[in-house]
Amino acid sequence: MSTWYLLGAGNMGLLAAYYLLQAGFPVTLLRRDTASPLRRRLTFADGRPSYDLILPVLSPAALTEPPRHLIVACKAPYSATALGQVPLTADTQVLRLQNGLGSLDGLLPEGVLPIEVVTTSAVKQDGPEQHQVVAENETWMGGGDAAPDWFEQLSAHWPNLSWPTDFQHRQWHKLVANAVINPLTALHDVPNGRLLEDRELQRQAAELCREADQLFTALDPTWPGDSLPRVMAVASATAGNTSSMRADVRKGARTEIDAINGYLLRRAAAQGLSLPAHERIVAAMTSET
Ligand SMILES: NC(=O)c1ccc[n+]([C@@H]2O[C@H](COP(=O)([O-])OP(=O)(O)OC[C@H]3O[C@@H](n4cnc5c(N)ncnc54)[C@H](OP(=O)(O)O)[C@@H]3O)[C@@H](O)[C@H]2O)c1
The missing domain is CATH 1.10.1040.10 (N-(1-d-carboxylethyl)-l-norvaline Dehydrogenase; domain 2)
Incomplete structure (x- = not known):
C-alpha cells in the first residue's frame, strides 16, 4: 500500500494521520528539521482513550520518488514554503486540508487540482506534544469527478466523511x-x-x-x-x-x-x-x- 505523506503535523494533520492509520494506510511526515519519529498524543473530548501517534519523519530532499499521496495541512500562508522541496508529478494526489481556498494555486504541477477537504471538526493543542480532538463533525471531500479508489476504505475509519455531490x-x-x-x-x-x-x-x-x-x-x-x-x-x-x-x-x-x-x-x-x-x-x- 503506498505511503501517504503529510505536510503539517498540527491539529488537523494529526487528526487526518490518525484516521489514515486506523484505515491501514502508512503515513510519513515530511519535515526538513528533524529525522527522529514524531510522537504526539491525541486525546478525545468524548472520553475515548487517548492515542499515541508515532509518525516516521523524512526530509523532502530524501524522497526517492515523488509522493503518490500528499496531504497539505499547514496553515495557508506557509504552503509555498512547505511544498518548496517536495517533488511532485502529474500523478501526485494532493489533499488540501486547509481553510480558505486557492492556497495551492500556482504551487502544483500543471493540470494537478487538489482534492479539497472541508471539515467542521475541531482539534486544539492542549500541551507541548498533545492535541485534543474537540469535535468530530462533518468532513466533505470533493474537487474531482468521482471519489478516488482509497475513499471507501478511509471513510470507514474517518467519522462523518462523505463525497457529496453539492x-x-x-x-x-x-x-x-x-x-x-x-x-x-x-x-x-x-x-x-x-x-x-x-x-x-x-x-x-x-x-x-x-x-x-x-x-x-x-x-x-x-x-x-x-x-x-x-x-x-x-x-x-x-x-x-x-x-x-x-x-x-x-x-x-x-x-x-x-x-x-x-x-x-x-x-x-x-x-x-x-x-x-x-x-x-x-x-x-x-x-x-
Ligand atoms: N484546528 C482546527 O480545528 C481546524 C478546523 C478546520 C480547519 N482547520 C484548518 O486546517 C489547517 C491547519 O490548521 P491547524 O489548526 O492544524 O494548524 P496548526 O496546528 O498550526 O498546524 C500547522 C502545522 O503546519 C506546520 N508547518 C508550518 N510550516 C510548515 C512548513 N514549511 N513545512 C512543514 N510543516 C509546516 C506547523 O509546524 P510547527 O508547529 O513546527 O510550526 C504545524 O505543525 C488551517 O488551514 C486551518 O484553518 C483547522
Whole structure:
C-alpha cells in the first residue's frame, strides 16, 4: 500500500494521520528539521482513550520518488514554503486540508487540482506534544469527478466523511462563515458569540454576507444566497470559541486572511465585481499583523 505523506503535523494533520492509520494506510511526515519519529498524543473530548501517534519523519530532499499521496495541512500562508522541496508529478494526489481556498494555486504541477477537504471538526493543542480532538463533525471531500479508489476504505475509519455531490456549495458556505467570523472576531478580540450580541458587528456581518452572496450568485445562479442566517447559526453554535484568526493575531502569527477574504476579492475581480466590505476588512487585518 503506498505511503501517504503529510505536510503539517498540527491539529488537523494529526487528526487526518490518525484516521489514515486506523484505515491501514502508512503515513510519513515530511519535515526538513528533524529525522527522529514524531510522537504526539491525541486525546478525545468524548472520553475515548487517548492515542499515541508515532509518525516516521523524512526530509523532502530524501524522497526517492515523488509522493503518490500528499496531504497539505499547514496553515495557508506557509504552503509555498512547505511544498518548496517536495517533488511532485502529474500523478501526485494532493489533499488540501486547509481553510480558505486557492492556497495551492500556482504551487502544483500543471493540470494537478487538489482534492479539497472541508471539515467542521475541531482539534486544539492542549500541551507541548498533545492535541485534543474537540469535535468530530462533518468532513466533505470533493474537487474531482468521482471519489478516488482509497475513499471507501478511509471513510470507514474517518467519522462523518462523505463525497457529496453539492460539495462546492458546502465549501463556499464554510468559506463565508470563515470570511465573516474570523476577521471580525480577530479585529475586535472577541469570542465568536459576540457577533450575536453587538449591533455594529451584526451590521458588518450582514454586509460581508451580502457581498459574498452577490459574488457566489454571479458564479452560480443556484447559490441559495442565505449566508447571514447560516453564519449566525455557526457563531451561535461556537459562541464560546476563539476563532483561529483571533488566536493567530494574539500569537503574532500570520493569519489566513489572504486565502479567505483575499480569495473572495480575487474571484470578484475576475467577475468585474467589487466587494468593498471585504476590501476594508482585508486592509484592516493587514495593518493589524
Ligand atoms: N484546528 C482546527 O480545528 C481546524 C478546523 C478546520 C480547519 N482547520 C484548518 O486546517 C489547517 C491547519 O490548521 P491547524 O489548526 O492544524 O494548524 P496548526 O496546528 O498550526 O498546524 C500547522 C502545522 O503546519 C506546520 N508547518 C508550518 N510550516 C510548515 C512548513 N514549511 N513545512 C512543514 N510543516 C509546516 C506547523 O509546524 P510547527 O508547529 O513546527 O510550526 C504545524 O505543525 C488551517 O488551514 C486551518 O484553518 C483547522
